[in-house]
Amino acid sequence: MTRSHISSRLFATAAVGALLLGFASSVTAKDAAKAPAPAADAAAGPEIGDFGLDMAGMDRGVKPGDDFYAYANGTWAKTTAIPADKSNYGMFTALADLSQQRTREILDAAKGNPDSMIGRAYASYLDGAGVEAKGLAPIEPWLNKVRAVDKAGLAALLAETDRNGISHFFGGYVGQDDKNPDVYIYTMYQGGIGMPDRDFYLKGGDRNTALQAAYLRHLENILTLAGEKDAAGRARALYDFEKRIAEVHWDKNDSGDATKVYNKMTIAQLAQAAPGFDWTTFIRGIGVKEDSLLVSQPSAFTGEAKLIAEAPIGVIRDALLVRSLDDFADVLPDAVAQEAFAFHGTALSGTPQMQERWKRAVDFVSDNMGEAVGKDYVAKYFPPETKAAMDGLVKNVLAALDERIGHLTWMQPETKVKAKRKLANFTTKIGYPDRWKDYSTLEIRADDLFGNALRANQFAHDDNISRLGGPIRRWEWGMTPMTVNAYANFGMNEIVFPAAILQPPFFDPKADAAINYGGIGAVIGHEISHHFDDQGAKYDETGKLSDWWTPADVAAFDAAGKALVAQYDAYEVLPGEHLDGTFTLGENIGDLAGLTIAYDAYKASLGGKAAPVIDGLTGDQRFFLGWAQVWRRNYREQNLSQRITTDPHSPSIQRAWVSRNLDPWYKAYQVKPGQKLYLAPKDRVRIW
Template identity: 50%
Template sequence: MTAVSRNILLSAAAAAALMIGAPALAGVHDHACADAACETELLFQEAQSGGGAGDASLASPRYGTWGFDRSGMDASVKPGDDFFKYANGAWDARTEIPADRARYGNFDKLSELSENRVRAILDEAAAGRLADPDAAKIGAAYTSFMDEATVEALDARPIAPALAEIRKVKSRDEFTGLMGKANTTGFASILPVFISIDAKAPTRYAVMTATGGLTLPDRDYYLAPAFAEKKAAYQAYVEKILTMIGWDAPAASAKAIVDFETRLAEASWTRAERRDRDKTYNPATLAELQALTPGYDWNRYLAGTELPKVDRFIVTTNTAFPKFAKVYGETPLPTLKAWQAFRVADDAAPLLSKRFADAAFEFHNKTLQGQPEQRPRWKRAVAFTNQAVGESVGRVYVARYFPPESKAKMDDLVANIRTAMKARIEKLDWMGPETKGRALDKLAKFTVKIGYPEEWRDYSALTLDPKDLYGNAHRANAFEWRRNVARLNGPVDKKEWGMTPQRVNAYYNFANNEIVFPAAILQAPFFDPDADPAINYGGIGGVIGHEISHGFDDQGRKSDGDGVLRDWWTAEDAAKFNAQAQKLGAQYSAFEPLPGAKVNGQLTMGENIGDMGGLSLGLDAYHASLDGKPAPVIEGFTGDQRVFLGWAQVWRQKQRDDALRQQVVSDPHSPSYYRVNGTIRNLDGWYTAFDVKPDDSLYVAPVDRVRIW
């Protein structure tokens, strides 16, 4: 795994950056863990373009008078023909994506709010006015990024030692040793190691290893004809970076690098394959790992990792390992060295002078995602500081922006959604009593984390220098890695969070059997204590239900109530579940957001099940909250209609075409349009609420609707 990446500035929600044990500032394009191995399911994969344009108020937003923005609707569209446009069409028509974004919607709007709030905190820290034990560290991280004059004067000097070390390599074994230092330096690895919770023994940590080495967003960018232009642009970019650092024969080296990564891409598992938690759990001794990769010296590699003596590894994409070893053994050393030099410079580019940062932006953001403009420096500085000392920033954020009453109301909502899930499990007609009992046991054992951690991270061992941006990134990365190495043989920290409170997202962790809701998402349009309850049940209620449903999706269902990866289903019930899941996958695989770019129903399976279950539970819980009384009608909308509108409002989003194409090949979440239209068409309650008829475009016959939870 690379230690420093442009992605630390882009607020990417890569699973590798969220799993326990992942370096805090790690990049996403090494695929450092097979997705299933990361043990975390996000509500939303945040766009890699980061913050939007303009200052915003620090006050929480409001939507209309009862929690829904009616001005964003397009009432000329029949709900049964296109519910997304019915609920959001006017908003879509009038909204322009900010120039420094590849995507914009309600998640992004809240992210802007969080970003502005954090900026105010960081400005105080940099000025010496912040009262917090880590104020100096917060200020140093932020100041080092904002000190553009120093960064400009240093130009490429920060990476000169790493490039010199690469040049000194005389053998393939030496190069293997160099890759072993990836978790504490700027080097990259094709077979990265990381530390995560052991899926079959979730009270302990395990050393895991996976395939990596790719720079482009997905293997399809190397192999699919649809991305041929992007691949050609990538080769030109590699040549440009090599030229900027003075590497020998940049044009020839660039071609060799792309050819090398293309061979790795051919050997890599698809993202859908990497979701399978059974197939990605392959324990191996060091000798077995060595036998799996002939010619790849693991002893030499591990010597650089700072790991203690380890003889048990979890190999994720195991069948790809021999292929990677073969490619590695057949690639000339000069090509490997050029690849490593490029990766060092490419990952460091956002932390270097303007010529490097601009070059990286032009390719990674503008070419790959269609984002016209680079973000202002302060926004990139906010993202950097959040990654380096995020929990210290979060401690201040929570004190200012998360009132205790919000936490109390969330406790009640979660309890109501759990009750709804219990009732659903008990009433399932396709599940037998044995599996039901185990499912109910798992539900009862869910841990809920709301707002912020009980214990804040101790950054006392981390040194940050206001004049050393590049060094700060590496020290923060190494700090995180060493923190996890130190606890490798100890018990799993069940109190740890995989997100900071200022993050606008939520997640379910398989191994801990926990659902987590950071403070920043607990605001409108997701949660507004003054809004109509139906809107909250469609918004945050759907989100809570989504995360609970992850515990019972196609991968979450593989762990029991204690987080142990094991098969607790009867064969008959598992077959019935899989039949419905495949039916859902086929529905989503038919969606084509852009010509030639279809949703991958297998890759997005877990999120689609989460959405369908989440909205169903939100509706059920709303019904229960009425205590048998009729729901009020507000401005002509029934209670059920408002629940569905609340869900649709959450997913208001626009996206640039290139970013959308990237999403459908690399993101386990369906595009937002289908998180509305793809979800509601399977829910009987939606048909009743909006009187949807067989001749409506979204209509699915009852027999063909997917019914899981």
């Protein structure tokens, strides 16, 4: 459920928004792992409860108007523990556990087959003893190359670093040109820091101070593991260097603005704007032959180039040594893997322990050869009737938005015509690709885990660069079928729903319609509405970044957006830590619009008839409960705090609360003035 934030791209495609839902049903991780495949038994009922809702997980002692999340999920929240290998637990993680277990079964069957690439990859990861026996020997040649680099050779080495999948001072990918979406272009974005956001370096407070100290220890420990002398002093110098980089970085709000980050320039213009670094050698070295680039944060590149030019070469080398071990930590000996986890998993997110090796092995194969596994996954776990039912739901939700656009009072008639045209031009992808990725040139060995990871990174890099000069790959997916997620791609004007999310509690063909519309229906609406949120609305029906709204439309939309920003700014998630309503605006618009149009689609599906009352709940009550129950999630405090800084999605409680802006919610639950979530009609935000 995210949209086009440059700083948090999930894959190398321009103007993409990913959903990142985060559900968790009333089932435990253990229960989820043994849940049956959808529709396995034609005579069976819904997988959850009698009609698709977990009644036992509610807390009827809470008034819906005081805390709708707690009313819908309070008992579940109190009785559900977060597994030791997770930073949070909810519906998304429950389904991710299920997907991981199912993928394991596929890989276990392939493991003994020497002709199976995924089997060899899986076996290489499971061979922990072999990894320990080799130590750092597999990565040592690369580390020695880093240790030997001088300023004259830095640009060429960074190009190799990029191809090897190691993060460094700036990143890049080939995606659609936002203003010419029929053409691919290389886009560059700021990098060079090891913590997730500049704010972790620049803001004070007890939590950030503790993280800064933990990160400094991590730098020292990684340099020690690399065999370097004076690790403490060098870690301090590296930390100070990264802090200076953080100071020139754009913040997350500017980095998420599609208009601000569209800066086309030639290599020569980049060199003029950011002197002190050999841009031609670097860009040609990564395989880009074209001369035009998109530079997302130009002033950050200017600042970083100056800092790189002025920094001692030893600090530059140390930065690359640390990134090399950090980025490959999971395929190196346990000492390195545990150290990386100690900071990135425990210090940042509060997760007590690493996942078992088989789980990490499954993720390794899925991350690097996902579609090779996906073919078997969908054949076994994604029945055609689920895809057909989902297709019908999507059409109903699209029709609901089309109808709503026609009745908008703030949008000008000429803009409505264009908005409807954009809606009619949508592509919907459900379940899995029509065309699978070809991995035949990727070399995988059963006894070479590090080599497999390195070659997989190089394969992905080369495949991405090969897009340049070619036709747009409209058949490509940015997520595997096993991914519990969804996304909106602005440049393709498409919405995409992988197979793994199309399961209870999001979607169950045998559940009550109100539950499905409140769950997957609102998710569909969310993804559709991303194309009309504060960033998606900047793209026309062809996927082009353009001004197709009138000034009056923009003014009305911005006013509604400001009201939503203020509403979310007021939420204090942790003591002294508020949401950033500007940063989360696109996702909050997605939730508000998605729930609104899903409600319309649900009512239309009744064909003018009254919904039945089930277990004392009206259709409208079940609809809103279907929405609230998919957002179940318990967080570790460190993880929740990190998300406030880095995640464009609001936490689950506040996502459930978006219902306070819908008039039918008030009627459904008799919400009255004086209750905590009550908003006067004039204060309810209405956009779509």
